[in-house]
Amino acid sequence: MFQDGEFRSCWGRSTELGQDGIGATLTGELEIGEIVALDIPLPLSPYPLKVRAIVRYRQGLRYGFEFLTLSDNQRDMICRVCEMLAGKD
Numbered sequence: 070m071f072q073d074g075e076f077r078s079c080w081g082r083s084t085e086l087g088q089d090g091i092g093a094t095l096t097g098e099l100e101i102g103e104i105v106a107l108d109i110p111l112p113l114s115p116y117p118l119k120v121r122a123i124v125r126y127r128q129g130l131r132y133g134f135e136f137l138t139l140s141d142n143q144r145d146m147i148c149r150v151c152e153m154l155a156g157k158d
Contacts, residue, residue: 090135099124111150
């Protein structure tokens, strides 16, 4: 994220993943409407998914992000991961 004139990063743990966004609990604070870069490790990929997202909601340190401008490959990967996770009991 870019705050106060410098790039900053924080760690988080995802709580929800969907085709259009992700929910996560973070170690840092963001504002609604802020645009961030996310590195999301996925079970079907050896490399993290790198996407831009906008903060859509905040409740304490829990955030909801909407993905921005996903490529077709990124969208397909997220779809496959969602289908795989939905099949788990």
